Amino acid sequence: MAPYQYELPTTGAISFTDICIDGTGSYTVALVEATTARANLRSILKEHKHGAGEKDYLRIIKTADGYLPHIYSIIACVTAGELSLRASPVFSWRSTLSSRGFATPSSRTDVPSLYADLAFTLLTLAYAYSNLSSVTLAAIGQYELERTISDAERKAKDEKLNFAANLLARASGVYEHLAEKVLPEWDKAIGATKTERPPELAKVVVTALAKMAVADANQLAIRKLMTRSAYDSTLTPGPPLPKSHPPTSLLGKLYINASSLYTSALSLVNAASPTSNDSKEVNANLRHYLSDESTFCSAMSHRWFGVDAGEAPGRCGEGVAFLAWSKSELESLKESKLKLSVGGKVNKEEKAAKKDRLADELDSAKVFL
Template sequence: MSVFYYELPTTGAVTFGDLLDDRTGLHTEHISSASSSRAQVRGILKETKRMGAQKDYLRVIKVMEDYLPQLGGIMDCVFAEELVPRFDPKFSWRSTLSSHLLKNSPRVEGTGFYYELCFTLLTYAYGLADLSHATVTSLGLYEQEGYVSETERKEKDEQLNFAARTLCRAGGVFKYISDSILPEWAKVNAASSKGKDRPPDLSPEVLTALPKIAMADANALAIRKLMSRAVAESIAVPGAALPKSHPAPSLLGKLWIHVHTEYATARSLLSKSSSLSSRDEVAGELRRYLERAAAHALAMAFKWFGVDAGEHERNGAAIAFLTAAKEELAELKDVKSPGAGGDSKSQRKEAMAEEIDSVSQWLRRYKVANDSVSTSPPRSPPFSHVLPTSAPSDQPTPVQITFQDVPTKAQVRATVPDGLAVLKLTPFSLPRAAFGPSSGTGARGGDGVDRDGEEYVRAGQYF
């Protein structure tokens, strides 16, 4: 699976000088700087929308990072009444997660600075996720290419790790909106922060689902990196004995179960969002992506639980798990993959076919083992039958046919353990306001710590 590709929104023009009255006479330069930064946001988003596949996401991220302290300064001064709105501030952003009755990605106008802040942070997080997507797309299926040297593979592993860590950052931004911004918005204006007029992008369910999607994508990439050396060593002989570098199959099963749970939970949240208008729903592309990603992760978990069972001579359970994995993958093989955003369709189809072949190899191996004739006493594992054959009395060890019953899919699913995460979300907090009562003088990063090492007490809460 790849990383979900988010369409970046565009936004309408805003001039803070027209919107705000500077009662102190001290913020003329600040207002001009904030307006200039906002214009750069609008410009880079329009430019990026017109570009082809080679979009400059690093530049988008930089522009959004530059604007956040400026917006923070404006909000700081507004709440301190140093700047007073001449009329209700309205900001328009294109809702890129909305599937409207009439068209996709409608332009939605919202009232208040929290609306602007939420969409600014969303766009920032989308940019981080899309940078990760672009990085992964550029790598291709490098671990399956026999001509890639060990040095090259390690370099690409590091790029994969960068993509995963970038998604952890995106997840932190998404979660910050849900956990910190929405509650603050509700205190200021309960109607606008909870009302039905908001686009799907800002509904509580969607904002709870987005960090789960980012972290599921990140953990899937982490699993791929964990497997890269073993895949490179065994790609020539699918289904053969596991190389020494191979992670424990039981561990892989737990990792994939966690990924499946995150995708499935996100999908459930999006399908039951009660905050949406009857005309709006979350874009079908994202919902289909989650359906497919959850099924793929479950298939991978079944595969590795099956291999683990087989390697411990529980062949019946191995056959049941691998059969379930093959069925899940077969259903996915010919389904259109949404959210590709530039991925090679032939590459994805090839990868799916190779995965089905790998599962088939393992399945045949354990079926043969389950039906094999043994000349040694059986271990009598669960669901086993031992059929002694007629043998001469002088034969020390009678020939025996040992096989295990194959449990049902429901029976083996009941044995699936809890999932395990490789990566954790990277916490985010707003940067220090560029100006205003709580701006101070130090410069601080997104972690809320001043460059001199002292933690900023009101990090992320200057309004």
Template sequence: MTSYLYELPTTGAISFGDFLYDKSASYISEISDTTEARANLRAALKESKRTDEKDFLRLVKVLDDYIPKLCGIIAAVNAGEVVVKAEPIFSWRTTLSDTLFHSSPRLSVPSLAAELAFTLLTYAFALSNMARAVVASLGAYEFERGISDAERKVKDERLGFAVTLLCKAAGIFEYIAKEVIADWDAAREKAVAAGMQCPNPPDLSREVLIGLSKTALADAQNLAVRKLLTRAAFDSTVTPGPPLPKSHPSPALAAKLHLECAALYSSARALVKNPGASRPAVSPQSSKSKFRLGIGKDKSSSGGAQESSADEVVPELRRYLADEVLLHQALAHKWLGVDAGENTQQGAGTAVGFLDWARKDLDELRGGASGVHIGVATDRERDMREARKVRVQVEAESVGVFYKGYKRMNDSMSFQPVPPQADLQASIPAGRMAVTIRPYTRPVPAFGPGSPDYVQQYAEALDALALEDQSEDQTATPSPPPLPPAAAATTSRAPVGNYAGAGSYF
């Protein structure tokens, strides 16, 4: 397994010039450029939807071009340099809303805040999918017999690049939840107060966004564990089972990393299961109990402020998280058992206990008991299930080899009792992180307040004003200072002669 594969949204066409008024005529070309950049984004998303070969790198570049321009529009509006003539309505097709036929509902959402939130959400989806594509291009290189150390190093670096992409995606999800959703909530309250229809999809729920951030971070941690074990993977394949090859890193460290993965996935699953816990009650209808038929829409029709989107997250994401929790718990139990068998004199019994626990977890995962696998699976979910099935089979074979080896050792040499599962549970350590989230910083606006050109023009204007003041000071004739009274009286008298004693009066 690599990471979760997100369905990318699509969006409708819009022209920023239709709802923005540039009173100073300073942003005419910039507004037009922003409309063009958004049209490019719409075209890229539609193309990605139609084709099987996804070019996520191109989509990321298109988003990198559009987001600074969108930030420029927002900055100009906030500064009052551009006026919003009418509330803009943006059309986005959500991808996380649970519907009966797995069709992505198209929603009309007001405000620039909603546009920024959906754009950044798409950006994070694209980065996560690009990381998955990078990993898929590597294949199972750690098990290739003819690979050289130089080739392995190059592919390890590519694997590290995928980890970086996922950490960036985690930072974007977190940024939307902490910085953008507050503006969206305020805009939504304003729209509802004006009697407008204003959906509140789970895609724009703080809980779901934080859950997605944890999911991306857990996916990155999962790849980091793989990168840690690539050097020893081939040696372990040649000589499977105990004892571990010398190239193998600490099994206790591997166990702690998997435990942290399981904790992150578990936390993410809990968050996405209840996406509406922190949503503001902006309409009377939102506090009423609702009967959902599973088609992703509320059946109430009393007023324009009704909820028009599904309240639940797609089950395939929830099943993915549930399966990943069980998988990484099994892998943690595996490495805890190996650590006990490798590093303690009398740990064979404990090793057998942990490895038997891991076998049961993997058998449960193969049987599909970790989640409620009901309903129609999408092609994406079937692909992810197949990839997980392959990994579970490989891990089950590895666990079986270690289990037989340590059980044979315990039955013939150590004769240690196998601890019950409750005692094993009490000895499980805390998890450990191998990656960190990469906080997202909103890019500098391409134009308007805060942009480099705007700051430079402001600085040049200040310099010109300072030079003008200095020039005025140099050219102006200063008035003579007032004379003292005695000197003033002297200068008012008649001229004094040159004779001896002139000017002296006795």
């Protein structure tokens, strides 16, 4: 599987020396440095959006990381009274998760408060973590199925697989921090003032993204758990399972946990997506991804529960029922008309990879049946 591919937002220019009042003159250099750091982030996001070729997500991560200490420091100074604001600052960011954002990619949303800029920067960082994970996975390919791979090569790619999973864990941590710390502070800062926010800045949506990142990481952890047995199975496909295979009941439990995370995330996203307002509705691509991954993980859990039951005395009928259930779920996904896309454009490579994964799992289910 490949994690959900986010389109990164872009932002407008702003100068902290223009919006902040430094009564003592102690922070003149710091404000200039903060403006420069933000300009660097704006520049690299603009370059990413309009540039062709391979995307450098690691550079985006480093640039966002470089800006975060500045915006945190400015917020702290304003809170402590060491800096004051000429007026409530308004930052311009482009929403990339709303249905309207996909329909009109050039549209931007004006969001007030320093916390708004912090929130969008954290979102950008988490998106980049997830996308870098996808790039890393694409680079290693399905190495566990290569019959000629050496132990050294497998170990190196195992480490990259771990790295991809860790990136998703970091993304989840950023989302959780945003949902539990930053957004409540933003609410306190603006008080009773009502402001329209894009869907990605709703607490329930950010919480959903955190759950999705954990579920994606769980799938990679399952893949890592099965790398050795997957290689052994390419040499001797079909039952019985190789000795290197992890316990089937454990795999079933891990997959059902991932499925529940996707389902929970989908429920949160749907709750935050009023159909009457495209600007607040989360785009269909993300909702389809959550739905399909939930179904896929459910199918895989039923398969391994079925295999586990089939290997136990007197439970063959139960095993067949689980396997038939799994096969039915996979077939429903095969017929899905989901278009995997980034920025509204169909991603043919990801769509082909999804079809291949479903075909492989269906073939495997038929073998066990």
